[in-house]
Amino acid sequence: MARKKARTVYVCEECGAEHPKWGGRCLTCGAYNSLKEFKIAPEPSTRHTAQTWLGASDNPPRRLTEVEAEAMQRIPLTNREFARVLGGGIVPGSLVLIGGDPGIGKSTLLLQVAGELAERQGVVLYVSGEESTHQIRMRAERLGIHAADLYLLSETNLERIVAHIQHLHPRAVIVDSIQTVYLDSLASSAGSVTQVRECAARLLQTAKILNIPIFLVGHVTKSGDIAGPRVLEHIVDAVLYLEGDRLHAYRLLRSVKNRFGSTHEVGVFEMAERGMLEVANPSELFLGDHRADPTGxxxxxxxxxxxxxxxxxxxxxxxxxxxxxxxxxxxxxxxxxxxxxxxxxxxxxxxxxxxxxxxxxxxxxxxxxxxxxxxxxxxxxxxxxxxxxxxxxxxxxxxxxxxxxxxxxxxxxxxxxxxxxxxxxxxxxxxxxxxxxxxxxxxxxxxxxxxxxxxxxxxxxx
CATH class of the missing domain: 3.30.230.10 (Ribosomal Protein S5; domain 2)
Structure with a gap:
């Protein structure tokens, strides 16, 4: 049987759309000079893994009345704003994607959540493909995080990351970011459409099998959408956007997809020296302070x-x-x-x-x-x-x-x-x-x- 050859596609850096040939403009989003060439290797092993990770042979169809209705126990958080956006807490086995502009505070917020979970729940693994463990430690010192059960890992190879997750079996995992990790079995580079899609699918398998929540940080394009293929947002259980002006202190965490809660929740934070602080009464932020009644x-x-x-x-x-x-x-x-x-x-x-x-x-x-x-x-x-x-x-x-x-x-x-x-x-x-x-x-x-x-x-x- 002849071996399948790698095929060439042209992927838009702005929206992630694939095109069979190069063009000066993306036909999906209209961006100019955004198509880049990528080599996509054949994916028989990945496709086989995606079909069998739930153990299809050992998981036959069952009647609705035969399935045990177990109450979903969420992991509680003292960070009420973050818990509100998630629907009341963290659901075990969920895959959550958090996007936002560079420097808006995604890594800071997740490091604070990791520190809280490590102190209250047990082992938490924070994986960074963009920073060293020393840099993460410096940021943790600034935020006042000293949890002994918070493990730091600077790695981009997804097979090694999954091996560490299986060894530690943590209560939660943070991967910062999904665009920096890669699979050796794929010929394309990290951040490409194929890598992002397959890495997210592999992390989804890990989250469901081990029943641990995994948080992914996602880069955004110039238009504000999460970079990579649109299927990435379909794979995950929840998609959160951290919004705000970097010149101002306030940030809004908005839920746009949530399989376990409302899709219109908003959490309000203030970026301070100690990190992302909850805002107890958000309405006061959006009301101007005027002694007299102004016109307009x-x-x-x-x-x-x-x-x-x-x-x-x-x-x-x-x-x-x-x-x-x-x-x-x-x-x-x-x-x-x-x-x-x-x-x-x-x-x-x-x-x-x-x-x-x-x-x-x-x-x-x-x-x-x-x-x-x-x-x-x-x-x-x-x-x-x-x-x-x-x-x-x-x-x-x-x-x-x-x-x-x-x-x-x-x-x-x-x-x-x-x-x-x-x-x-x-x-x-x-x-x-x-x-x-x-x-x-x-x-x-x-x-x-x-x-x-x-x-x-x-x-x-x-």
């Missing part, structure tokens, strides 16, 4: 997973100097902003056709849910009319094309969070049943016009 500002109550957050929406409306007015949104969907401007122009009567409009979400948070529509509209109207809105008033509601306010989910939970932070009034959509919350005056409104009238009236008497 309104408070929205949004939901990130199971957490209610209050954020400040800032808007600036100014007469344009050009024939085409500018519309800019930071942290808010630009197409949604166009819709709200059209509603304010048509249904409310604001003459915004010659206004440059800028909208910003304070604190670097990105808002995706439509419950913030009313706060954005109030901020724009406040800036245009030069009338302030009371700092003690929040706004909740989705705006329809007819100018009506549509109801949103978990309204009571949003109102409760606003009351805890000292807000006394809240504009909400008018619903069929009355909504009440202790410590806050609820103002139901049916349309944007009613909401604007109530907001400016309350602002005059605040």
């Amino acid at each position: 500002a309104a408070i929205a109550v949004t939901l990130e997973g199971t957490r209610a957050l209050l954020v400040e929406i800032q808007a600036l409306s100014t007469t344009t100097a050009f024939s085409q007015p500018r519309r800019t949104a930071t942290g808010f969907d630009l197409n949604r902003l166009y819709l709200l401007i059209a509603v304010l122009t048509k249904r409310v009567g604001l003459k915004l056709h010659n206004q440059d409009i800028f909208v910003n979400v304070v604190g670097g948070l990105r808002i995706a849910e439509p419950a913030a529509d009313l706060a954005v509209a109030l901020a724009i109207a406040s800036s245009y009319r030069e009338k302030p809105i009371s700092r003690r008033m929040a706004a909740i509601g989705e705006i329809g094309l007819g100018g009506e306010l549509r109801p949103v989910g978990q309204l009571e939970k949003r109102l409760s969070e606003a009351a805890k932070l000292g807000f006394t009034h809240c504009l909400v959509p008018k619903t069929s049943r009355p909504v009440r919350a202790e410590g806050i005056h609820v103002i139901p409104c049916g349309t944007v016009v009613e909401a604007l009238h109530a907001a400016f009236k309350s602002g005059q008497h605040a």
Whole structure:
């Protein structure tokens, strides 16, 4: 039987898409001069391993009623923000991928988690393909980590890494990063599409067989996506993104995939000298500190997973100097902003056709849910009319094309969070049943016009 020869493919460095021949532009993501040549060796042994790692011959199909329903015991963490994003704790046997920009704090956060697990649970293995053990020790000293059961390993050969895991049988493993490890059986270099895919599959096998959680650090491309093939995100059980501006201290850990929890959870951290510190009350970060009521500002109550957050929406409306007015949104969907401007122009009567409009979400948070529509509209109207809105008033509601306010989910939970932070009034959509919350005056409104009238009236008497 003739031996299969290695084939040549061209892989995009930006999105990981494979192409049979070279081109000046990637047909998937549109990046120019991003295709690199890779030699892919035949994979009969790897494919055989992937089919038999669960022991297919010893694992016949079973009836649903015959499978024991065992309660999933998560590994608890004192780091509540990290545990929240994971769904309440670490699931044994899970494979978690964490991505983020260089220098954002991925290695620091995972080293802190490794130190906590080593002190409370037992042996933890931290594998680094980018740093030596001495460099990791220096960072651990700075973070105040002195766990005796935390083992450090500087290695890039995956066979050796798996051998150490099988020998130590740790409670958790961190691999920093998946783009630096490689398999000798594959001819391509570390970080290539084939290496990343097969290394992740091998680590998945190890996690499931030994029933230990494994955390992978993933590099990101210029567009912010995790480098490598898209199948990498399908292999793992959870995908977390660490976001934030390196010039600012605050970081957001966001879950975009989680087989064991919510996919919309957000954890908030502060990068300090002692590492990544939890933020006890994230809403305070996203609320500006103003003694007087400013114009062009309104408070929205949004939901990130199971957490209610209050954020400040800032808007600036100014007469344009050009024939085409500018519309800019930071942290808010630009197409949604166009819709709200059209509603304010048509249904409310604001003459915004010659206004440059800028909208910003304070604190670097990105808002995706439509419950913030009313706060954005109030901020724009406040800036245009030069009338302030009371700092003690929040706004909740989705705006329809007819100018009506549509109801949103978990309204009571949003109102409760606003009351805890000292807000006394809240504009909400008018619903069929009355909504009440202790410590806050609820103002139901049916349309944007009613909401604007109530907001400016309350602002005059605040």
